[in-house]
Amino acid sequence: MDKTEIEVLGDNHIATSIETPLRADAFQRTDSEKMEHIQHYFSKIMEELGLDLTDESLSGTPYRFAKMYVKELFYGLDPKNRPKVSTFPNTYGYKRMLVEQDITIDSSCEHHFLPIVGKAHIGYIPNDRVVGLSKINRLVDYYSHRPQVQERLCLQILKDLQETLETEDVIVVVHAKHLCVSSRGIKDKESATTTVEYGGAFTDESRRSEFFDLLKNGSDLNR
Ligand SMILES: Nc1nc2c(ncn2[C@@H]2O[C@H](COP(=O)(O)OP(=O)(O)OP(=O)(O)O)[C@@H](O)[C@H]2O)c(=O)[nH]1
């Protein structure tokens, strides 16, 4: 694809599917093999920029970069890294809304590979199964650690929780800053992006209002 085609495609940045676009052979290579290749290619990028890789401070950077990509920033690409999320019967019969708020979002934008940082807030109305609270945070962390667009991140978290909790009654809000907007390009330091996705009972406006009221109460309590 040449530069003109990329410029034309520029605004077509909304993903066409909820799934992260992966190659069929995405996991044929081991993590170590991937790190070895990325280390090699990143050293070439550094060299192209004119950097002297024999410098003591720079010499380890290609390895650090490769490890960071495969093991840290993008560990969530590999389905084998999805956290084990066991559910248990809702024996106490709690049927009201549960809100888990201010979950850290540390993600990366797939257009520029720069950080997306913010918070996720999640609500659900338990059906017959409930989940350990920390597992919600773990799922958010897992889906965040892929090259993402915020809309898809929000949808992937929603879909997984709906399947795991065996209910459509889930709402996901992501509020985040994109470094590709704040540190390059337009360089707007103040703006942030909010996405919201929901299903089931949350299609009812009064349920959404209840959720947003609980969020507000939660943040007031935290003050
Ligand atoms: N909808 C959406 N857009 C995003 C997200 N992350 C980055 N973008 C946008 O994706 C767009 C990519 O547009 P391009 O015109 O190809 O890229 P660019 O020339 O670097 O754009 P500028 O950032 O305006 O300089 C930009 O407008 C980004 O702000 C996201 O999570 N969701």
Ligand SMILES: [Zn+2]
């Ligand atoms: Zn970006």
